[in-house]
Amino acid sequence: MQTQAQAQNNGAAAETAIEVRDLRINYGAVAAVGPVSFSVPKGQQFTLLGPSGCGKSTTLRAIAGLEKPAGGVIKIGNRNMYSSAENLNVPAEDRGLSMVFQSYAIWPHMTVFDNVAYGLKVRRKSREEIEAGVKRALALVQMEGFASRPASQLSGGQQQRVALARACAFSPEVLLFDEPLSNLDAKLRGDMRIELRELQHSLGVTSIYVTHDLEEALAMSDCIVVMNKGRIEQSGSPYEIYNYPRTAFVADFVGSSNLISGKVRADLSSGDDVVLETAGGELVHGNAHGRKLGQQATLSARTVHLQLHTQRPEGERNVWPVTIARSVFLGDLSEIHVNWGGRKLIIRRSALDQMAEGQQVFLSVDPKRCVLLEDDAKAN
Numbered sequence: 126m127q128t129q130a131q132a133q134n135n136g137a138a139a140e141t142a143i144e145v146r147d148l149r150i151n152y153g154a155v156a157a158v159g160p161v162s163f164s165v166p167k168g169q170q171f172t173l174l175g176p177s178g179c180g181k182s183t184t185l186r187a188i189a190g191l192e193k194p195a196g197g198v199i200k201i202g203n204r205n206m207y208s209s210a211e212n213l214n215v216p217a218e219d220r221g222l223s224m225v226f227q228s229y230a231i232w233p234h235m236t237v238f239d240n241v242a243y244g245l246k247v248r249r250k251s252r253e254e255i256e257a258g259v260k261r262a263l264a265l266v267q268m269e270g271f272a273s274r275p276a277s278q279l280s281g282g283q284q285q286r287v288a289l290a291r292a293c294a295f296s297p298e299v300l301l302f303d304e305p306l307s308n309l310d311a312k313l314r315g316d317m318r319i320e321l322r323e324l325q326h327s328l329g330v331t332s333i334y335v336t337h338d339l340e341e342a343l344a345m346s347d348c349i350v351v352m353n354k355g356r357i358e359q360s361g362s363p364y365e366i367y368n369y370p371r372t373a374f375v376a377d378f379v380g381s382s383n384l385i386s387g388k389v390r391a392d393l394s395s396g397d398d399v400v401l402e403t404a405g406g407e408l409v410h411g412n413a414h415g416r417k418l419g420q421q422a423t424l425s426a427r428t429v430h431l432q433l434h435t436q437r438p439e440g441e442r443n444v445w446p447v448t449i450a451r452s453v454f455l456g457d458l459s460e461i462h463v464n465w466g467g468r469k470l471i472i473r474r475s476a477l478d479q480m481a482e483g484q485q486v487f488l489s490v491d492p493k494r495c496v497l498l499e500d501d502a503k504a505n
């Protein structure tokens with residue numbers, strides 16, 4: 126299926142910078158990845174998101190030429206870099222791309238200048254070109270004054286900036302990032318996230334970014350591919366992935382959700398709406414997602430989309446009286462547990478408005494905020 130992000134780009138006749146088709150990667154007898162297929166429009170920041178072990182780094186490494194696939198096609202620009210049918214596997218150094226790793230992998234015994242100059246030197250650039258390239262790359266990461274500093278005398282964040290400058294210095298067609306921020310502390314990670322996004326924009330370079338960090342993926346990407354067990358679960362813009370998860374896995378991994386199962390039934394009173402008959406009562410939601418009446422289905426309601434009220438809200442559907450079972454203060458938010466239909470539902474709401482354990486309140490959820498999933502969580 127074509128994602129919204131891809132459709133928008135197709136509308137603007139965006140060129141495809143990277144194409145991965147039916148890629149499979151095995152470790153011995155174990156299938157680690159695939160088959161996976163996706164294409165990255167030129168200039169986009171594309172993110173592979175998923176839990177540890179889902180195959181995102183392996184996919185990235187295969188694109189970089191550091192892992193030999195078992196089958197499929199990897200195309201960068203209009204050149205095949207790997208093709209099982211053609212028995213072709215272009216070496217990493219001839220793929221015109223640059224990779225930034227989690228460990229900064231800069232050389233501590235060299236100066237910042239020599240670290241950044243490395244890619245230009247191995248490409249046999251002239252001294253003037255090297256000097257200009259290093260200067261430009263250091264300016265990009267705001268490290269102009271550090272050229273003569275030994276790399277060992279830099280903070281973690283500065284070292285990662287040098288690694289970035291080194292990756293950008295020879296103007297690669299494609300930048301690959303493998304969890305580049307995960308060794309930094311939370312504050313610096315937040316700042317670097319914004320800097321990296323701006324850098325990617327100002328260079329206009331196509332990039333693939335690997336992370337298991339949801340916020341990082343949402344904040345930095347034009348398009349996110351969610352991976353699970355070596356396969357793609359869903360791809361789309363951050364907005365689509367967050368608001369319209371298609372599977373129970375995506376609903377749960379991309380932000381926290383309550384997954385509620387029941388039987389699909391038409392709402393005879395309104396004619397249009399669909400109702401899910403659940404243990405907690407009838408839950409009205411917007412669409413049946415191709416489900417037939419009478420079928421078992423699961424819907425996802427984000428913890429931040431469930432509302433609690435001290436008075437019964439007027440004119441709303443999906444309202445139930447509930448008792449607060451637990452209230453956990455998390456700083457900006459409180460996490461509240463209520464019992465509903467013999468199970469726990471989790472609500473996250475502003476912590477400014479405290480609610481006490483044992484308090485009787487009303488729970489509501491807007492039908493438009495309930496997303497019927499394509500798979501049934503109970504069957505998973």
Ligand SMILES: Nc1ncnc2c1ncn2[C@@H]1O[C@H](COP(=O)(O)OP(=O)(O)OP(=O)(O)O)[C@@H](O)[C@H]1O
Pocket residue numbers: 152157175176177178179180181182183184337
């Ligand atoms: N060199 C290897 N030999 C054997 N199996 C491997 C090797 N590298 C990775 N794997 C396996 O391949 C699968 C995918 O690993 P991969 O590193 O791509 O996952 P990941 O999603 O990037 O996880 P993480 O975020 O932990 O790095 C895992 O099951 C992993 O154990």
